[in-house]
Amino acid sequence: MPALKGHAVEVTVGDMGPGMVSRPNGRVPNGGSGGHGMGVMSLRATPSSVPAGVVSLQVANAGALLHEVVVLPLPTGQAAGERPTGGDGRVEEGGTLGEASRSCGEGAGEGIAPGAMAWTTVSLPPGRYELVCNFPGHYLAGMHAELDVTR
Numbered sequence: 001m002p003a004l005k006g007h008a009v010e011v012t013v014g015d016m017g018p019g020m021v022s023r024p025n026g027r028v029p030n031g032g033s034g035g036h037g038m039g040v041m042s043l044r045a046t047p048s049s050v051p052a053g054v055v056s057l058q059v060a061n062a063g064a065l066l067h068e069v070v071v072l073p074l075p076t077g078q079a080a081g082e083r084p085t086g087g088d089g090r091v092e093e094g095g096t097l098g099e100a101s102r103s104c105g106e107g108a109g110e111g112i113a114p115g116a117m118a119w120t121t122v123s124l125p126p127g128r129y130e131l132v133c134n135f136p137g138h139y140l141a142g143m144h145a146e147l148d149v150t151r
């Protein structure tokens with residue numbers, strides 16, 4: 001990965017792997033509902049708050065499935081995870097500010113392979129943002145995190 005500009009945000013995406021969603025009793029450990037039988041997935045960003053300006057997202061896929069990270073504005077009064085999903089299990093991507101979905105590369109691609117990294121550099125004004133994985137069902141399975149940009 002090349003040296004990235006601006007404030008770095010490390011993002012780790014993950015899932016419990018396909019083995020965890022096909023158990024004989026059809027239940028997911030820890031009682032997670034997991035939406036659409038996709039199991040429990042996660043998206044974590046560190047730090048969760050950065051100063052306004054140039055921000056570089058460095059995404060590591062620690063899971064067993066393809067993932068991505070899309071940056072969306074978070075409307076006033078809405079928390080991460082509250083975005084409505086359509087029948088395709090995805091959220092609206094209107095107003096997307098950036099995306100990291102290219103294995104071992106920058107910007108938009110076909111998804112980040114298991115074990116691979118991806119990155120993107122965006123310029124963010126102060127505000128609240130949500131990082132999401134918009135592969136079908138992944139948002140409902142827990143792949144969202146708030147990112148706050150301060151003045």
Ligand SMILES: [Cu+2]
Pocket residue numbers: 013041066067068133134135138143
């Ligand atoms: Cu995902």
